Amino acid sequence: MLKATIEARDALARFDARARALPNPTVLLNAIPLLEAQASSEIENIVTTTDELFTASVTEVGATPAAREALRYRSALFAGFREVGRRPLTAGTAAQICATIRGHDEGFRRGEVFIGDPATRQRVYTPPSGREALTALLDNWSEFLNAPTDLDPLVRMAVAHYQFEAIHPFTDGNGRTGRIMNVLMLCDARLLHLPLLYLSRYIIETKDEYYRLLRGVTADGAWEEWVRYVVEGVRSTALRTTDAVDRIDGVQARLLGVVRTVVGSANGDLLSVLMEQPYSRIRDVVERCGVSRPTASKWLHGLVDAEVLASLRVGREVLYINVQLMNVLRG
Structure with missing residues (x-):
């Protein structure tokens, strides 16, 4: 694990330095978050093309609902990034991000949520429910994000991402909110100076593996395999984005x-x-x-x-x- 995190941190540092050295980093800040919005939304079956999305970012004429929703994702990312360094990342941060993504604020869910096959109604996972249970779990998650630790920041991000998705605190928007929190954690740890590295494309390309490993932690406590997957995602995404x-x-x-x-x-x-x-x-x-x-x-x-x-x-x-x-x- 140490070797994997060293390689990923090295790739991430080289990407961060390359992005900061650009004469005009606004080029990346305008474009890459839009691509992340597209990819992250696609994971949730909200599909829009690159052309639709960039057109909608300039003019709302003819913008599809999917494009509008992806643009809200970018707005949520930038809103979250503005808070980095001003206050700790907490469940409250996640709630603000989710409200921006969805276009309205429902707060944390009060009842159960179904995760499974919508056709057969077969559940694949049942998140915890009940206001007291959710509050306790989210408080624990917020504390984990901010407590002093010897864990490498990439390992902490991987663990926190699993835990957030397992808690599943919102009726909708959990995946997209969790993926924004990933990059905010990297920025908060000062591994990134700009919010420009996203794992959504990596997750799309390895979607079956992503869900298999999430379930593996839940069912068998298979933490190491899950963390290795996330760390490798950071490494490969940093190399790919540096090339871009x-x-x-x-x-x-x-x-x-x-x-x-x-x-x-x-x-x-x-x-x-x-x-x-x-x-x-x-x-x-x-x-x-x-x-x-x-x-x-x-x-x-x-x-x-x-x-x-x-x-x-x-x-x-x-x-x-x-x-x-x-x-x-x-x-």
Whole structure:
């Protein structure tokens, strides 16, 4: 376990340093949480495409309910990150995150919740119920997150994630809330300076294993296998995301060359708009670059002609898509 955590911590540290070294980390802060929102929602069978999600982040015209729900996930993540360092992570933090994800605040559940096959009504797990029991368990969980310990932060995150999902304190939104709490725990432990590493894609790719190992802890106390799985998820996700950051950096360098040719100068503000908002509007360029609408339109059309942008009409709005960046983000 020690060897596994050392390797994962090393990969995580290299990713954190790489992300912080970017000239414009806002590119990652805008894009990667959206992809996490998409993946985390997909685990709960709330499915939206990358194009739908990035379009909805710019204009609500035609936004699907799934896209709106995924965007609330991103809002919940940022709200939680703003609290890191200001106050301890607790069950109250989780309740605020869940309320933002769901769009309303139901608080902690009062009755039982069904986890199993909805068709056959066969249960696979029965979480604890009763207000006193839930309160005691959540207090214990909050204390575990904040008590001094010799446990490696990755091990503590793995244990805390199991415990939160086992308590299952909300009628809905437990999985998504728990996955946001994971990255907040990494930030709180100062292993990450920006909330940019997410395990949802790893969980989707190993979904059967994820649920098998959760049940293994419940049924047999198989903690080591579960913790190894989570630690490996951190390691592999850090390596994958570091690679994505390198490719995003390459896209920015190539786009800068085209902007210099089309616009006649290395317009940093225009480059920032197109990287921070892979789906951009003319008004975004006007506001950021301080130019007239005809000038912004001329620039964007020139970049479409150069085939680094593609245009898409959504209602009365025309969006300009950073094609190479979106190819990297789609992975």
